[in-house]
Amino acid sequence: MAGHSKWANIKHRKGAQDKKRSKIFTKIIKEIAVAIKENNSNGDPDTNPALRNAIANARGVNMPKDNIDRAIKKATGTDADNYExxxxxxxxxxxxxxxxxxxxxxxxxxxxxxxxxxxxxxxxxxxxxxLEFIFERKGVFTIEKSNLNWDMDDLQLELIEAGATDFEDEEDIFVIYSAFTEFGSMNNKLEELKIEVQNAELQRIPLSxxxxxxxxxxxxxxxxxxxxxxxxxxxxxxxxxxxxxxxxxxx
Structure with missing residues (x-):
């Protein structure tokens, strides 16, 4: 995984300046739609963890609240898009x-x-x-370091207990990795610690x-x-x- 955070940091900076913001928003809207569909049209983020994560990712790319609310309303309606x-x-x-x-x-x-x-x-x-032998699926959580008010050693100990497997510290972001099976519990732990996540997703990390x-x-x-x-x-x-x-x- 060495150097992976460098790619994440580049994507993070490019995303912040990306003129094609509509493409980013479209991606998030699809995440919201699938999160609602897979939870039986449940548009309540308090009881739909996948939707809660999609909304957090939307906020991480500065998606307006009106856009988020419209996406949720459409995904719970009868004319919802059926994504696969x-x-x-x-x-x-x-x-x-x-x-x-x-x-x-x-x-x-x-x-x-x-x-x-x-x-x-x-x-x-x-x-x-x-390509199964080349990539390993992991939870990846990207946090802007400006949002962290923690001693980094203490934070890492807290997160290791919750299932974190690795960390990378790259310029203005801090990246946390977890096993695929621990994605949900890591999300819950970060919420519990009131740490604002800029992006949380399952990624395929190259083994070499x-x-x-x-x-x-x-x-x-x-x-x-x-x-x-x-x-x-x-x-x-x-x-x-x-x-x-x-x-x-x-x-």
């Missing part, structure tokens, strides 16, 4: 593994778009399960990374950007090693 979660595994150029998570109301469109992005960028779509020359790495950034620009794509994970040259390019 899908995932795709494959390889980008130069053998870099790429895992794409989608949320869609049109599976045929999503499959066609994902396959097209792989093909147009010298990649190849694989079969589900083909592959290093490329800068020009080759740019090809990976291109295909990642192509996926992230697609409206059906929620998350893109990869095992590209973030070298100093690449970090400088992204900064």
């Amino acid at each position: 979660q899908m995932s795709f595994e494959g390889y980008g150029p130069h053998g870099i593994a790429i895992f794409v998570e989608c949320m869609t109301n049109n599976t045929n469109r999503t499959v066609a778009n994902v396959r097209s992005i792989f093909n147009k960028n010298n990649g190849s779509l694989g079969t589900n399960g083909s 990374t592959s290093k490329l020359e800068l020009e080759q790495a740019k090809d990976i950034l291109k295909i990642i950007d192509a996926f992230e620009e697609d409206d059906d794509v929620q998350n893109v994970f990869h095992n590209l090693e973030l070298t100093d040259d690449l970090l400088e390019l992204l900064a």
Whole structure:
């Protein structure tokens, strides 16, 4: 996981300045819709932990309260969108593994778009399960350090008892990792400690990374950007090693 927080910090800063904020909001709205659907149209965040987490993520990207309320109202209504979660595994150029998570109301469109992005960028779509040996699913909690009023050693001890497995301290953010099975309990612990989470989600963390020359790495950034620009794509994970040259390019 070494260096993963550097990628998280870059995404955090880019997200704060991202002109395509509508894409970020669309992602959150889908999270809200799925959270409500999977809890039998329960639009009460007090009794729907998944919805509570989605609302926290919405606030973390400064989504207006009116937008959040409209998303909840629509998702609990009779005209709610019916989203399905899908995932795709494959390889980008130069053998870099790429895992794409989608949320869609049109599976045929999503499959066609994902396959097209792989093909147009010298990649190849694989079969589900083909990358299981490369990625490990973990809970990842991103906190702005300016919101922390804790002694860091004391905080880490508290969180380890709740299931935290690792921490990374990178510039203006603090990242907490938990096992996939401890995601809910870690969320509850952070709420109990009244720690404001900027983002909480399940991510696929590479168990090992592959290093490329800068020009080759740019090809990976291109295909990642192509996926992230697609409206059906929620998350893109990869095992590209973030070298100093690449970090400088992204900064």
